[in-house]
Amino acid sequence: MEIKKIDEYEPGPLPSPRPLDRFGFVKQEVNNSPHGLTKGKSAYEFEREERRVRKWRKMIGVGGSEWKHYVRRNPRVVKRCIRKGVPDCLRGLVWQLISGSRDILLMNPGVYEQLVIYETSASELDIIRDISRTFPSHVFFQQRHGPGQRSLYNVLKAYSVYDRDVGYVQGMGFLAGLLLLYMSEEDAFWLLVALLKGAVHAPMEGLYQVGLPLVQQYLFQFDCLMKEHMPKLGEHFTQEMINPSMYASQWFITVFSYSFPFHLALRIWDVFLYEGVKIVFKVGLALLKFCHDDLVKLPFEKLMHALRNFPEGAMDPDTLLPMANSIKVSRRLEELKQEYDKKNGK
């Protein structure tokens, strides 16, 4: 065997301290402005944030006891609040409530431990190979064989045993990694199960099954939608031979957690867990819309670059998400799915 199991290793040295952003990622650029590193929120912003947290606590109740009741009575309020962003201190709990993972966890006591400790997986070497390549710039995952890397390994291994058809596929690590920054291993595992097996929304396991069938379907749907919403850009892309597999596969496979700014990814995930995958389509369309007038002028290679390097303005969740939510896709997505199934003889 080329690589030993990760838990047979001693943890590596702690990474040397480097300036981190508020989410724990190593800062890319040293900010020279005197307020750059220490700039806090204004008193007004603080108060507003506190009010928001108080409101959320009321909605959730102690340990989530009020949540279901509240959602049933005020679905519109909940949707609006989630679109505005879940307070970071409550994110872990809220995500488990809205994804339905909390219920699955309670129905399966001891199962996770069993999967981690007693089962072996054919994917173990594949998982280990990618552990240090998942959020490598986040402090939690930087230490070799440290707590972050171990948790990530355990969750992915447990999943690969739990669902041997899926096993482990590159990209799943970014989902698990994102969740682990907000909850325990066991909670992250069941949230992954809730997503892939479809506790509340359509199951996502097709993103990772052999042939990546759901990736293919989503890319087909996205291609049609973008051509319908932005005919001029659609025509330009066709002419330049740009297709969504060149830029949007990552969006779907990792739900924007692979290469987008973390604060934006979190806001997308808030909505994604509550409203489902349609937000990925909407955000994708909003990104193209935001840059539409530039994109229609660019030739192939510059397009390839622009579609991976969106301008800073587009990365502001309070700009991008309202734009995304103004695009209606639900009905058309359903029609396009049927069209896709028919085309593929289903």
Add this chain to the structure above:
Amino acid sequence: MARRADEEYDYLFKIVLIGDSGVGKSNLLSRFTRNEFCLESKSTIGVEFATRTLQVEGRTVKAQIWDTAGQERYRAITSAYYRGALGALLVYDVTKPTTFENVSRWLKELRDHADSNIVIMLIGNKTDLKHLRAVAAEDAQGYAEKEGLAFVETSALEATNVDKAFQTILSEIYRIISKKTLSSGESAPPVSVKDGKTIVVGGPEPSTGKTTCCSSS
């Protein structure tokens, strides 16, 4: 807008980077196109893309390189990118024998999905990890000769032989292309990835962006 000299080219060659996951494909690409190496690199999801323009046999050649995710399951997406490629760099890791053993599977993959006259070069990467070497250069050389592939060992980390690898495959492609045009008696058409459609070349290359090799997430 005035074109810079390096944006004009005589030929455009499409090349794919393939091989098992974790052998260093993305770092070979970043070393060749941006002279960068990233120790904290993320695994590639789907496909990535970069270009570099250089001189080959006195001609200006633009290499358009597609870097693909190595995990087997991703071939459902990545194999579409073999079509129209004039060259393939098939990479293995000299410290991991299984990545070398899988080379034959990758060759089959190319025969199934790529054009039959594609130029293939075998690359043994990570020679900087001397104490961990597990695949002998002679074995790989022998295998390459048997299969009719070019072969070189590289270190993307130390920037050893990376340019040489790309130069070699581009020269080989150029030789084949120019032979073809000679025999058919036509003047050399610009070779394009887009099935005969020449890409309009505009402003500066991706390297002008502010992106560093590691993004913040």
